[in-house]
Amino acid sequence: MSWTFSQRAQQLTSSAIREILKVTERPEVISFAGGLPAPDTFPVERLRASSEAVLAANPTAALQYGPTEGYMALREWLAARHSTPQLRIDPANVLVTTGSQQALDLLGKVLIDPGSRVLVETPTYLGALQAFSLSEPEYVAVPSDASGPIAAAVTAELLAGARFMYCLPNFQNPSGRRIPLARREEIAAIAVRHGLLLLEDDPYGALSYAGDALPSLLSLCPHNVVYMGSFSKVLAPGLRVGYLIAPPELHRKLVQAKQAADLHTPSYTQRIVHQTIKDGFLDEHIPTIRALYAQRCAAMLEAMDEYFPAQVRWNRPEGGMFIWVELPQGMNSFELLDRAVARNVAFVPGAPFFAHQPQLNTLRLSFATVPPDRIRQGIAVLGEILREAGKGVS
């Protein structure tokens, strides 16, 4: 018995990161590889109480099929959360998704034909590349710097026929960078001028530990943006509750695609999330997550300052979960990983995060799940390996 896979399936490969993560599950490994939030931040007792309250209040609704668009009370909460004095979000434009990964899948389905041009940052989120790739786009990697995609590089030529530009303005996975306000305004202006659709992916937006949140692209040019958010980093990813906010015509198509994809996101988990957050819980909870990550980020930066050789460069994130490292040209972070894993330390090579021309001398470090003393230990080992490898390169 054999079968024929579709064109798109023939291109599917298992994520390199996924294979790495399997290795790093051994408890003796100090892993900076995962993209997981710290489980210490999961509000277990609240979620237990919410589960009970939801089943007590309306067990039938919590356990029955529900509307594809999502639980209306949650959609209303989300609309209010994202409304500003200048911009009222209509709950009708909110779609609850099975994690924000599903939003990427639905957007790819609805907006990409084989060969369609899609603009992405350099580097960009691997999970988005995986989701969009099933619709076989032609990626255009927009030249980017420490402030994100370079607006001047988004020329009319680059934009010709582009279905959308995919942006991660806050503490991007993998680079940890935040797009500053001036750059956001430039991108919004380009979008409005050229009728460009922006997909704004914002799972880390709440995790700023250096000052206030910056205005979203959604708030800067609402007619040109599909906004994606998630409860994975502020409550718990195992609930798989994300959402998107989209203009009406696009929202309608996304709902139809979602109906075919999984009918709806679990009624039970949607209601648990709503029950947990409806009375302001996130406003007390999120600061505790920020404080934990800020401390771990500082510990990692301090250890890097101490142990990493001078030729290695990295950023100093203002939020989120990741630090991005650039090694001297000629170094290959995959080779480095082998040496690191042999010494029970893991990270993720940067190459898979590039749509084109992967920079083999980059890597991503996550500090979110590792306590400061283990961070120090692991960074010291990486420092030694970097010094050894540096000798080979000169």
Added chain:
Amino acid sequence: MSWTFSQRAQQLTSSAIREILKVTERPEVISFAGGLPAPDTFPVERLRASSEAVLAANPTAALQYGPTEGYMALREWLAARHSTPQLRIDPANVLVTTGSQQALDLLGKVLIDPGSRVLVETPTYLGALQAFSLSEPEYVAVPSDASGPIAAAVTAELLAGARFMYCLPNFQNPSGRRIPLARREEIAAIAVRHGLLLLEDDPYGALSYAGDALPSLLSLCPHNVVYMGSFSKVLAPGLRVGYLIAPPELHRKLVQAKQAADLHTPSYTQRIVHQTIKDGFLDEHIPTIRALYAQRCAAMLEAMDEYFPAQVRWNRPEGGMFIWVELPQGMNSFELLDRAVARNVAFVPGAPFFAHQPQLNTLRLSFATVPPDRIRQGIAVLGEILREAGKGVS
């Protein structure tokens, strides 16, 4: 601001049924339209206890990201459940999905190119047509009778280039029919002879109220089958936990597609399902569901015998949730629906369930959620409408 939808998105339309269901949410409507299980069957107290137990036992695992393949203990349970003395299912071949609707989406992505030939029953499950259609197949509607797809009609010519045949052997939605053993054996023989892949969709298999379950296609020709199952009809659909069993090479591709689709099914709901069923609960619970549906089915058949005009035909299901009705040629069930809704009774027209050449004189009745006295009342009204309409036709 405007944007370009993908080819596949331009074909997307909202399900006719979905629009009908919105009308029928008014409490005064006696609805035979829904495909919902009876909420009286949801084991609320068990699920509450399971939620609590899962969060007490291992809150981190229940709330953290998990493997794309699903929770291993649940996969092991499912493999054991579907193993027979003749056939051992390997847990490695099980993939937990976000409802079995997601299995349809993943299979479409991995197996269908635009124009690929896909064989379906006549009629067939609308949700599968919606999921597959996003990959733009060329449907071939296999001639079918009261025993399911007619094996003799599945000729070599029909099979040429077919990616798979999609089958619902047990109490099919919409027709309620069960494929008898002899017909199953014929279909399995064709699959083996021609190297045809069969997608066996089995959400209602446990709901037989006329004798034992029949052997699955999976058990008859395991190398040629992807089997899809669900907890929606035996526990609760709001948990959105389904699964598939697939040969290793195909399973691998489906896992990759699932990773891009939603990373994984919620860890929490998977563990709640496993906690609920692991000690044999379904073996005591499912007979109570069967008894309820058998009683409601009998009530509906009795009322139809009494109130429906002689020219109307219908089947007598041996399980599941649906009765399929054929009106005299020339009658249009959409027109009938308007009259029925005006009198606060609803059903679903049969036409959307046909890949080609919809039979406008068919309709689907669900008895699952309606108590016997209301069934009787609603069928009496439909009987009157049918008589009135019948005068116009003959």
